[in-house]
Amino acid sequence: MSSLTIENSTTLSCPVATSSFSATAVFEVQSPSRIQYLPFQVEFKEGTFKPPEMKSKIDLPENMDIFGQNISLSPLQQSLGPLENAVAGIARTISGLPPLKVPIPGERTKSWLITTYLDSDLRISRGDGGLFVLVKEENSLLDQ
Template sequence: MGSTVNILVEDYQSIRYTAFSELLPLLAVGTTPLLKVDKISQQIFTNNLTIDNTITFSTPFATFTSTASASFEVRSPSRIQVQFKEGSFQPPKIKSNISLPENVDIFGQNVNLSPVQQSLNPLQEVVANLAGVISGQAPLKVPIPGERSSSWLLVTYLDKDLRISRGDGGLFVLAKEGSPLLDQ
């Protein structure tokens, strides 16, 4: 079983492309002003046969991370059966220094945020204190019930930098953490 699991690559992976319809709205949200998708990634733990799919969003005020955790069973050298167990939402990481862009484009109109930034500057100390309080909170965990919690993943290509997989939800192209593909 060890060699069949190795095809999955245990290292942290960052998504470079997907045709998974449920991720597309999340990617679209990242194109809105002041909200950005920082990373969509997957980490496979072969020692306990689990997977964490993680997405991180950021705003000028905070960073938000959620994870869907699953267990998996090896079905062939390139295919696994996945059972999602729970989702978790980390407490937001409030940034101690709020820094808005000077201008944003909202529905084709350029909006100057300099006056807003100036009004936020006196609040920086309050924000820093709030960040300390929130960061110590436990994540919110939510079970993932129902028939949509079961899935499969078929690895169709794998090398030292790239993994291409298909699942019942679509196509996934992931680059290995540290790969030069992430710099492109």
């Protein structure tokens, strides 16, 4: 059996900043003889918090629909100067910081995964954490 590494990541974005978190896991193919039904043993080892990327300009739409009413955000946009200056100062402070790596301890870090469908663009798996539908990042299914 061979051991491989995978990384699950997510990115959170707001008008002021973008931040991301990832969890690294090692996995082992438990049954390599059955290509269409591969059980995996997965163990998460480490989480990584990347420093937020502060946006240089707060990008708000001109109007926003709130509870069926079209609200103009122009007055708010005009008063964002001081906030944008504060955000720029924070961005300068944290821009060179390295990612924060945190070990993931305990027995609950282990899981299993069985792939029930696999092609060149899509993988459908189930495990003790639920059902997972994974699509390659450059796939056109993500644009729909």
